[in-house]
Amino acid sequence: MRRSVGVAAASAAVLVVAGCGGGGPQSGGDQKLTGDKIVLGVLNDQSGAYSELSGRNSVKAVEMAIADFKAKYGDKAVTKNISVETADHQNKPDVANSKAQEMYDRKGVDAILDVPTSSAALKVADVAKEKKKLYFNIGAATTDLTGKSCNKYTFHYAYDTYMLAHGTGTVTTEQVGKNWYILYPNYAFGQDMEKSFSAAITAAGGQVVGKDGAPFPNTSGDYSSFLLKAPTLNPKPQVLGTMQAGAELVNVVKQYNEFKLRDKGVGLAVGLMFITDIHSLTPAALAGTTYTDAWYWNFDQQNREWADKFQKETGTRPSFAHAANYSAAMQYLEAVQAAGTDDADTVVKALEGKEVNDLFLRNGKIRAEDHRVIHDAYLAQVKPQAEVGEPWDYVKILKTIPAAEAFRAPSADCKM
């Protein structure tokens, strides 16, 4: 008898302590939010190679989403206390690991967004699974996130290697030329891209005449041996597909122009490119290049209006990563609003299978099978300098790739 009293007293004490830890007397009401607030975490590169294309401006985009959410629901919002935590993972997976844990454990973050670099993203997905909190990947391209490393709490937004290769490879083969020469950086991302591209090109009736893995990282910045070789192949390639990204892409494109390959009848297709890359290279250097874009700011009125707001906040036009961060934050908040709680399992249920149309997701659907968020993608072509009407309006959209075609079917490797 005495023991059961003791147990009861102890459990009462635990409950009291737990209640206080949860955020004081307020949390006892019908609001089922931990700490009576929602905290979003943006974990990305804010000082290195990816800081331009996402970085701190993605934090701004998430803040815009919070403001829009509050404006939309006003007093009916599940809470008015929504904040953003952010950290710079410097593209180091071990830093991403510690920061993700700290965000979930100490900063009360309900969902982490972004996280470029595959190794960092895979690690954060692991942390999300362990802590049973949500993670929306935007910055990393690896299909493993919706393949063998998929889990219940991780969603893959925006792009992946399949989407990039499938869009550019298929449409460019049909519209520009059937014979390809592929140049890729010789590491996991580049090798994946090369395989995906070759598959897409062959499926579209094209042919890969030659392919070469360039050293990665290519510290000398020299691609001349590959670029000089390309036009001499037999049959002569009509398209040079380069899988290099960021600073390496800049070097490839500069040398492609120096050797005047376009005049020699070899067009350029790029595996992965952001609007910020075109901005730093200038459209003149890239005119005619095709690539797959997940979203373009000047595609329609809706995008443009948002891009104007974004420019007021940041002084620059948004890349697709910025828009995707906005959309992921918004969809998370909407799901919490619908579920009335920030309990991760309930929110996941609310998100799974949901069909969405928003700023970023056109004909979007959050697939329940593998948590791939599918949406329309776009085949873009860089305009010649003469056609650029205003700053940042660098591309025209050749084709909209429907959501169902743009992404691969759910992988059998993914077991939730």
Add this chain to the structure above:
Amino acid sequence: MTSAVDTPAEEAARPAPPSGLLAVARAPGWVRYALLAAGLIVALWLPRGIYPAVAVDILCWALFAVSVDLLLGFTGLMSFGHAAFWGTSAYVTGLVAIHAGLPFPAAVLAGALAAALLALPIGYLAVKRTGIYFAMVTLAFAQMVYYVANEWRSVTQGENGLQGVPRSFFGVDLTDDYYFYYAILPIVLLGLLAAWRIVHSPFGRVLVGIRDNPARARALGYPVHRYKLTAFVLSGFLAGLGGGLFAVGHRFVSLDVLHWTTSGKAVIVVVLGGIGTLWGGVLGAALVVRLEDWLSFSGFEAIGLVTGGIFVLVVLLFRRGIWGSVAALALRWRRPRRRG
């Protein structure tokens, strides 16, 4: 014989006299015990004061820094490729833990042994050179190891990193970093104790002798290369111990552990803390890891600028590093009293 006169490269590689260590060694017994007690208290308190995952990182980096200092401060060899041992051990530890399911200390031991094994051929070739050439040779080997890990995707998972390294320990749940910290603390302390013993043994004295005057050491009949090689392998083992714990601590291994910037960071940590002071490396590790952690939440966009700036300041103003400068001050303060 001109070999008694150092080339400029050797001159540059030779650190300042280890005043920090001497200060501690010359200090009266109670000061030494007080320092030891204070250090232990801080070590025990650490995961309560700062985020436990960061505390775990500090322990691992402390071992790494001490291993580099063993070469840099006490043997006069500036290794710019220690990431090879730290990273090799991380991968071996991860692979052993994943595939053999051994308790983590056994996996870490396997990793450290692998690192020591790797240090043998690299060291054999590298110790034949000194100064900047030694640094270049070690860097070259470390880059080789990096590219092997990068290309050998079937084993290392390449760019994606080796995910899901378990923390098994006889069924004890160590997933919480707070408890994991205390689980690895004894291992790290053992490692530090080993380094301290090495430095204070007759073997360590010979190393210092070799550092200060290799020609004379050779003239006295010491096999200089063999001593250097032994120090190199021991250092590789200690770096491996840290790297293995780092892998288990983060429960994954990425290519970053083998990148040359990791070697660079280790040298920076030692220089900040104080070359040839042993404990300075521990202090430097705590400061650098904590600073980087703090900066990544600070919203400051140029993290490298801050750490780089601090490094430049320390090198310009406190050439003996933090520990070395404090110890030198303490010595100066004690000296008049001793005379009086």
